[in-house]
Amino acid sequence: MAHNVARLRARLSRFDVTLRPHLKTGKSVDVARAVMASPAGPATVSTLKEAARFAEAGVRDIIYAVGITPDKLGRVLDLRSGGVDLAVVLDTVEQAEAVAAASREAGVRIPALIEIDCDGHRSGILPTDVEKLTAIGQILATDAELRGVLTHAGGSYAARGVAALVACAEEERRAVVDAATILRTADLACPVVSVGSTPTAHYAADLTGVTEVRAGVFVFFDLVMAGIGVCEVDDIALSVMATVIGFQREKGWILTDAGWMAMSRDRGTAKQAVDQGYGVVCDLAGRPYLNLIVADANQEHGIIAVRPGSGGVLPDLAIGDRVRILPNHACSTGA
Amino acid sequence: MAHNVARLRARLSRFDVTLRPHLKTGKSVDVARAVMASPAGPATVSTLKEAARFAEAGVRDIIYAVGITPDKLGRVLDLRSGGVDLAVVLDTVEQAEAVAAASREAGVRIPALIEIDCDGHRSGILPTDVEKLTAIGQILATDAELRGVLTHAGGSYAARGVAALVACAEEERRAVVDAATILRTADLACPVVSVGSTPTAHYAADLTGVTEVRAGVFVFFDLVMAGIGVCEVDDIALSVMATVIGFQREKGWILTDAGWMAMSRDRGTAKQAVDQGYGVVCDLAGRPYLNLIVADANQEHGIIAVRPGSGGVLPDLAIGDRVRILPNHACSTGA
Numbered sequence: 233m234a235h236n237v238a239r240l241r242a243r244l245s246r247f248d249v250t251l252r253p254h255l256k257t258g259k260s261v262d263v264a265r266a267v268m269a270s271p272a273g274p275a276t277v278s279t280l281k282e283a284a285r286f287a288e289a290g291v292r293d294i295i296y297a298v299g300i301t302p303d304k305l306g307r308v309l310d311l312r313s314g315g316v317d318l319a320v321v322l323d324t325v326e327q328a329e330a331v332a333a334a335s336r337e338a339g340v341r342i343p344a345l346i347e348i349d350c351d352g353h354r355s356g357i358l359p360t361d362v363e364k365l366t367a368i369g370q371i372l373a374t375d376a377e378l379r380g381v382l383t384h385a386g387g388s389y390a391a392r393g394v395a396a397l398v399a400c401a402e403e404e405r406r407a408v409v410d411a412a413t414i415l416r417t418a419d420l421a422c423p424v425v426s427v428g429s430t431p432t433a434h435y436a437a438d439l440t441g442v443t444e445v446r447a448g449v450f451v452f453f454d455l456v457m458a459g460i461g462v463c464e465v466d467d468i469a470l471s472v473m474a475t476v477i478g479f480q481r482e483k484g485w486i487l488t489d490a491g492w493m494a495m496s497r498d499r500g501t502a503k504q505a506v507d508q509g510y511g512v513v514c515d516l517a518g519r520p521y522l523n524l525i526v527a528d529a530n531q532e533h534g535i536i537a538v539r540p541g542s543g544g545v546l547p548d549l550a551i552g553d554r555v556r557i558l559p560n561h562a563c564s565t566g567a
Numbered sequence: 568m569a570h571n572v573a574r575l576r577a578r579l580s581r582f583d584v585t586l587r588p589h590l591k592t593g594k595s596v597d598v599a600r601a602v603m604a605s606p607a608g609p610a611t612v613s614t615l616k617e618a619a620r621f622a623e624a625g626v627r628d629i630i631y632a633v634g635i636t637p638d639k640l641g642r643v644l645d646l647r648s649g650g651v652d653l654a655v656v657l658d659t660v661e662q663a664e665a666v667a668a669a670s671r672e673a674g675v676r677i678p679a680l681i682e683i684d685c686d687g688h689r690s691g692i693l694p695t696d697v698e699k700l701t702a703i704g705q706i707l708a709t710d711a712e713l714r715g716v717l718t719h720a721g722g723s724y725a726a727r728g729v730a731a732l733v734a735c736a737e738e739e740r741r742a743v744v745d746a747a748t749i750l751r752t753a754d755l756a757c758p759v760v761s762v763g764s765t766p767t768a769h770y771a772a773d774l775t776g777v778t779e780v781r782a783g784v785f786v787f788f789d790l791v792m793a794g795i796g797v798c799e800v801d802d803i804a805l806s807v808m809a810t811v812i813g814f815q816r817e818k819g820w821i822l823t824d825a826g827w828m829a830m831s832r833d834r835g836t837a838k839q840a841v842d843q844g845y846g847v848v849c850d851l852a853g854r855p856y857l858n859l860i861v862a863d864a865n866q867e868h869g870i871i872a873v874r875p876g877s878g879g880v881l882p883d884l885a886i887g888d889r890v891r892i893l894p895n896h897a898c899s900t901g902a
Contacts, residue, residue, distance in 0.1 A: 299812030477634030
């Protein structure tokens with residue numbers, strides 16, 4: 233884990249950007265402290281529950297990076313009045329009006345970032361939608377605080393090869409920088425220009441105009457990231473300890489007590505060149521059994537089998553022996 | 568929920584069997600009390616953590632239905648010495664020897680059930696393997712306690728149609744009854760003959776020789792069960808409240824704050840006749856929008872879209888409005 237954190241820090245040190253790690257991956261104060269620049273942050277979270285938990289642990293600079301709704305603004309104001317600089321994210325005029333109204337009512341200015349859609353992956357405003365961007369920017373600047381613009385290159389998880397990853401990163405950068413330019417042209421301040429995904433953080437060739445990078449899974453990595461080529465299987469720093477609970481020798485199965493409750497149901501490598509099933513099996517020292525995968529998973533049962541076509545054999549394990557299993561998606565296994 | 572519980576109780580009342588509900592679905596003491604015959608049980612759990620939690624709440628008759636390992640026997644003995652009749656499950660001679668050794672050492676007899684494989688779905692001994700069954704039975708009867716035999720018709724989740732479900736239930740029944748007969752022929756007592764899955768519990772035509780039925784998801788039901796035909800969509804008693812956080816109107820998307828952390832990553836209906844995506848969307852009163860599904864899910868974002876080919880339109884929802892989403896798999900959403 234320390235190696236992975238150092239690797240991203242070294243990579244970002246060539247640019248003039250801040251690292252604002254996404255803490256949803258680890259959901260742990262210890263992991264958060266290992267990845268943040270200081271115990272006070274900055275940081276990104278995906279729920280207000282995470283925001284409250286990390287605020288208790290002393291984090292003071294947080295972006296809640298899921299679109300805000302009116303019913304959550306009370307909790308946002310509570311956290312802010314407790315001394316946490318918590319910023320929200322939005323992409324509609326309705327949300328901006330709700331943030332402005334709550335700010336007026338509370339006599340404070342809630343900071344908000346406008347979410348930009350850089351690749352059609354999920355939410356956000358297109359960086360060509362000048363009208364909507366300036367409308368939202370003006371509402372925020374008048375009654376709340378326009379903190380900046382933010383995007384997430386979710387499409388990068390489907391990219392294959394260095395050229396495609398570099399292109400995703402550039403598309404991500406250009407989308408927010410274009411949006412910031414539109415706002416500034418309308419005389420609106422836009423101090424923060426925020427991008428973030430682990431693949432693009434590792435492959436960006438240029439971050440001109442960007443002020444901060446959010447990434448989360450870089451801390452542990454996982455089989456999806458290894459499949460994209462962002463890390464090696466050896467870099468994966470999160471594993472599930474599974475205990476052998478049985479055998480079906482005629483079928484070539486070893487049964488363990490690590491089902492999808494432990495591994496997560498994520499099958500993120502199913503569409504990649506190498507399908508890792510529900511995970512790669514390693515010995516206790518972390519050396520992968522290259523011929524084994526977790527072929528199936530029930531709630532509390534995992535089925536380890538020889539990888540199809542590998543010609544391997546099952547290792548000589550006894551009831552009670554333990555193995556380490558590398559997960560497809562560190563965020564879901566960590567949660 | 569009360570209706571679903573009453574339905575299974577009524578159905579089982581025609582047979583001479585006990586209902587031993589699987590508490591992993593609800594993982595809640597309140598739900599457990601609504602489904603158990605008495606506050607003391609009987610009950611089934613899938614982890615020792617669940618066993619400890621329900622034991623604290625007064626449950627006294629529990630089967631831990633995942634293959635036991637030697638390292639867990641200390642916790643089993645602790646719970647038993649606290650007054651809980653906790654039984655374990657196993658399917659190898661090694662496990663039986665470990666249970667016998669721990670029993671001798673502690674001066675008690677740990678009860679164990681032999682797991683039977685009724686459909687090749689996962690773990691267990693074939694009911695034709697006389698040698699292994701009697702070997703395990705003799706080890707347990709000598710130094711521990713042979714409580715009985717147990718199976719789970721996991722294959723019933725892939726069955727379609729009443730005839731197939733009735734056949735699965737009969738296959739499940741015959742497997743454990745045959746195994747019990749083998750043990751009794753070898754002069755081994757086999758008081759408990761335990762079957763269990765929600766589809767087979769609802770479709771068994773005959774339970775002769777069976778003493779108890781374990782089922783879990785019958786309490787809430789879910790879209791997988793509705794797809795099998797075990798319940799109607801209206802019977803589903805567990806839903807996720809999701810709040811609208813944004814729109815991508817050109818794409819026909821409504822974005823919500825309920826991603827796979829809330830819904831689970833379960834795509835159990837993907838291979839069924841009607842693919843429900845990540846869930847069916849209902850209004851607050853629970854009436855399904857038949858033309859909508861949760862088309863995609865990220866960790867904290869859900870994407871609601873018009874069901875492909877339905878010709879429907881998106882309902883008129885605003886930011887902050889709430890919808891109920893029915894899950895594919897109640898066990899994973901409940902967890």
